[in-house]
Amino acid sequence: MERNEFLKLLGTAGLAVCAGCALESCSSSDPAPSGSTKPPTGVDFTLDLSSPSNAALLTDGGFVYSNGIIIVCLNSVTSTYTAVSQACTHQGNTIAYQAAQSKFVCPAHGSQFSPAGVVLQGPATTSLKAYNTSLTGTMLRVFS
Ligand code: FES
Structure with a gap:
């Protein structure tokens, strides 16, 4: 292999490695937005709290994501819930x-x-969109 060919090959490989490093450091130090910051509109859905997939809503502080909204059980004794858009209003990452x-x-x-x-x-700088909640039996309705 000629010296020029070797250096050309080495340069290409080095560039690929550097590109990989740059992408990795970018994703770990500055998370990319996961989606739109626009909150869902026309919301009206129901979660069955007796379903295992919604079991987190039976304990204080438990939460689930559904339809772009995070629903939280604030107090299981008083059946107090809150529901807000799950996309951060800064750059759209999912809140917890x-x-x-x-x-x-x-x-x-x-x-x-x-x-x-x-x-x-x-x-x-902008608040999350809040939604109404209403519990009837084990059915938790989330609506605009
Ligand atoms: S996306 Fe930046 S603080 Fe949430």
């Missing part, structure tokens, strides 16, 4: 509920929201 802190937290850049969806800490 931190029961110990009684707030929603976005893992991407640290925005925090109250159980009602109000911004507690940025970088998000």
Whole structure:
């Protein structure tokens, strides 16, 4: 193999390795948006709390995602629930509920929201869209 051919091959391989490193570091230090920041509209659906897939909603602080919305059981004794859009209003990453802190937290850049969806800490500046909930028996309705 000629020296020029070897260096050309080495340069191509090195570039591929560097591209891989750059992509990896980008995804770990600056999470890409997972979706739109637009909240769902025209919402009206029901969750059966007797279904195993919704069992998390039977305990305080438990939550499930459905139809672009995160639904949380705030108090199982009083059957108090909250439902807000699951996409962070900053860049659309999926939020989670931190029961110990009684707030929603976005893992991407640290925005925090109250159980009602109000911004507690940025970088998000817009509140999450809140939805109504109504429990009848074991059927939890979530609606606009
Ligand atoms: S996407 Fe940036 S804080 Fe949520």
